[in-house]
Amino acid sequence: MSFDFSRSHFDLFAQPELFQIDRAALDARYRELQAQYHPDRYASAADIEKRLALQIATRINEAYQTLKSPLARGRYLLQLSGVETQEETNTAMPMDFLMGQMEWREAIAEAKASQNVEALERLNVELRGETDALEAELGALLDRAQYEDAAIAVRKLRFMEKLDAEIGNAIEAALF
Amino acid sequence: MALLQISEPGMSAAPHQHRLAVGIDLGTTNSLVATVRSGSAVCLPDQHGRTLLPSVVHYSTARVVVGHEAQAKQNQDPANTVVSVKRFMGRGLADVADAATPYRFVDEPGMLKLVTAGGVKSPVQVSADILRALKARAEESLGGELAGAVITVPAYFDDAQRQATKDAAQLAGLNVLRLLNEPTAAAIAYGLDNAAEGTYVIYDLGGGTFDVSILELTRGVFEVRATSGDSQLGGDDFDHRVYCWLLEQAGLSQLNEHDVRLLLTRAREAKEALTEHDLTRITAKLSNEVVIDLELSSATFQAITAHLVQKTINPVRRALRDARLTVADIKGVVLVGGATRMPHVHRAVGELFGQPPLTNLDPDKVVALGAAMQADVLAGNKGDDDWLLLDVIPLSLGLETMGGLVEKIIPRNSTIPTARAQDFTTFKDGQTALAVHVLQGERELVTDCRSLARFELRGIPPMVAGAARIRVSFQVDADGLLSVSAREQSTGIAASIAVKPSYGLGDDEIARMLQDSLRHAGDDMEARKLAEARVEAEALIDASQAALASDGDLLDAAERGAIDDQIERLLAAMAGHDADVLRELTEALNHATQEFAARRMDRAVKRGLAGQKIEEL
Incomplete structure (x- = not known):
């Protein structure tokens, strides 16, 4: 069993280092890699091999999750280009975006307070639409190597991700 | 004997030699052992031809009795006859505040213990006694020592419950090839038998636990998309409802342990009778000579247990949401577990999915059969035509942050094995220790989640505040078990620990182990051995x-x-x-x-x- 942990996720999945990704090829390669390295293949092997299989399969899962998610993929591309996305430290966002966030939060809070699952589901669909648009924008910025602007798009998407989680939690709280 | 043992079981067998491997369904009510024989999975019977082993253990000062013989003693000696021990695995006294158990408990950190005539027993020891009986049955039937076993666990079991199960298997002398989620095992058995392709739901209502898993089946790959459930909900709860109904109807209260057990047994029999009939008669003679003679109709039974059926529907909805699927995407629903025989459970599932559930496999055996098939693969007996299984972690893992809140590090339904790291730093000059509290669950507050481990990282070299960079890594292995390691990045001082909160190891001991390994940079294998x-x-x-x-x-x-x-x-x-x-x-x-x-x-x-x-x- 040999595996090069220094390979990039793109390299491991035989994909070009681009935001656009061939999802079918990604899925097929994922299954191929796990079929080869999954710990189940080494369940009767020596401890050292079991441990290695665990580490490799963990890496394959990490790479797959990163490449599958547009936000994680964009962040990873920036990281490969040496650009920090500063998601935890840089909170300076454009004014119009922050206004939009406030409106989102109000709408979610309102639907949450009235336990209105339908309204929450509608917000979820709407949010999905806005997120899709932002992801497309991130892709375009990365293609043009506008990394600073792409980093802003990543930070925006992080906000959207939090809103999505909040809606999900609110729906769960209302349903269950 | 030690001299005769030339090789570790399962480790050094010659290639192409068939290794004896079994799948074990360690159930709340019944347990089974199965193996693959000339290509097909079969449940192994005992000398009397019975495949189900009641998960019952009777302790006396003289001996330990398991199965039917133990079950026969449960009415005469309820306090020393342990039934449904699975409900106590990895659980403290506060978790099992169930009035209708005849046991004397001892509260221990992490996991309760039971006082029996055979001594104080932890649920791990009781489970090990059940596993030992199954191991003996398998070795007798197969004529040799087992190379390994796959043990099934409810998909919704948390880390403490999984660890306890693995410990029980090891205590019974089994080489654990893998802990396998019960619905996933069922999916293997169903999927391979029917060459199924598409998205399937496994609805598994057992004696004491409820699981639902959504799987994607495509050419040789079983991929779990989401799982949910309730590890304290099962057929036992239906019995308990009938028991309460009996007390109410007969105007009884304050029963002794014999009568409690007797009425619970009658309740179970009534529930089973109502699967086939619309009416059943319940008769029992209590120890004070009072005779109970009541009729329970199927309509009444369904009314008094309707909320329990409803309780299984929410986890199904949650799993669908997590998988981002709707009922329209589901190709088939497979029913697993004896409790799914109840007609109203059957009906509720059919109504929810708009299609009759699939029941062409024996709901009692399907989990053991799937586990046997997987054991055969893991033991290396299959050729190139074997399959790949991708499972998930059922509950989120997180760390305590300021204000008693939980920050999720690994979200639920992440494919395993998985790892995630989180960086911490010191907030005071010269700070040399850092507290880490690991939790499992979905709620925001620490108090609402299950505490898996709490430890302090010591030995951080004194630096100015914020200079130290301590990376805490979570690793979840293919059994769904968590280990945590920590490393101070600038000095490379490392510590690692298998999270083992269930019993025997208090928080103090975990802290000590961690300190010790920090000092000696020992690896987790040592900690595990210890x-x-x-x-x-x-x-x-x-x-x-x-x-x-x-x-x-x-x-x-x-x-x-x-x-x-x-x-x-x-x-x-x-x-x-x-x-x-x-x-x-x-x-x-x-x-x-x-x-x-x-x-x-x-x-x-x-x-x-x-x-x-x-x-x-």
Whole structure:
């Protein structure tokens, strides 16, 4: 069993280092890699091999999750280009975006307070639409190597991700 | 015997040699063992041709009895007959505040214990006794030593419950190839039998646990998309509802443990009868000669248990949401677990999915059969045509942050194995320690999640505030078990620990182990070995002390002193970190108590002959 942990996720999945990704090829390669390295293949092997299989399969899962998610993929591309996305430290966002966030939060809070699952589901669909648009924008910025602007798009998407989680939690709280 | 054993089981067999591997369904109510024989999976029967082994263990001073024989004793000796022990795995006293159990519990950190005539038993030991019986059955039937076993667990089991199950298997002398989620095992058996392709839901309502998993089946790949459930909901709860109904109808309260057990048994029989009939009669004669004679209709039964059926629907919805699917995407729903035989459960599932559920496999056996198929693959008996199984972690893992909140590090339904790291830093100049609290669950507050481990990282070199960079890494392996390691990035000081909160290891001990490994940079294998040695030592100390308390008069002062000495030495070693010393001293105590054990056996036999109840003495 040999595996090069220094390979990039793109390299491991035989994909070009681009935001656009061939999802079918990604899925097929994922299954191929796990079929080869999954710990189940080494369940009767020596401890050292079991441990290695665990580490490799963990890496394959990490790479797959990163490449599958547009936000994680964009962040990873920036990281490969040496650009920090500063998601935890840089909170300076454009004014119009922050206004939009406030409106989102109000709408979610309102639907949450009235336990209105339908309204929450509608917000979820709407949010999905806005997120899709932002992801497309991130892709375009990365293609043009506008990394600073792409980093802003990543930070925006992080906000959207939090809103999505909040809606999900609110729906769960209302349903269950 | 040690000299005859030339190789570790399952490790060095020649290629292409068939290795004996089994799948074990360690159920709340019944357990099964299955294996693959000439290409097809079969459940192994006992000498009387019965495949189901009741998950019941009876303890007396003289011996341990498992299965049907133990079940036969449950009405006459309920306190020493342990049923549904799975519900206590990895659970504390506060978790199982169930009024209708006839047991005497001892609250221990992490996991409760049960007081029996055979000594104080942890649920791990009771489960190990069940597993031992199945192992013996398999070895007798297959004619050789087992190379390994796949043990199934409810998909919704948390880390403590999984760890406890693995410990029980190891205690029973089984080489655990894998812990396999029950619905996933069922999906393997169903999927391979029917060459199924598409998205399937496995609805698994067992004796004590409920799981739902959504799987994507495509050419040789079983991929779990989402799982949910309730690890404290099962057929037992339906029995309990009937039991409460009986009390109410008969105007009873304050029953003794015999009557509690009797009525619970009658309740279970009534539930089973109502699967086939619209009406059943319940009769029982209580110890105070009061006779109960009632009729329970299927309509009443369904009304008093409707909320339990409803409780299974929410996890199904949650799993669908997590998988981002709707009922329209589901190709088929497979029912697993004896409790799915209840007509109203059947109907509720059919209504929810708008299609009749699939029931062409025996719901009692399908999990064991799937586990056997997977065991066959893991033992290396299959060729190139084997399959790939991608499972997930059922509950999110997180760390405590400021204000008693939980920050999720690994979200639920992440494909395993998985790892995630989180960086921490110091917030005071010269700070050399950092508290880490690991939790599992979906809620925001620490108090609403299950605490898996709490430890302090010590030995951080003094630096200015914010300079240290401590990376805490979570690793979840293919069994769904968590280990946590920490490394100070600038100095490379490392520590790692298998999270083992279930029993034997208190928070203090975890902290000590961690400090120790920080100092020695030892790896987690050492910690694991030590933890296992501790468990064994603790079990023996418990057993010895219980025996001394009940039969100490069999020993003279010198003999008693010798045993006390050995216990003292072993207790002292428990505070240390040397697994080899622990093992040696455990063996020494075992040796020192042999004569004592023989005398206790004699006494028990004599008491038995005198026609007295051993348990009452």
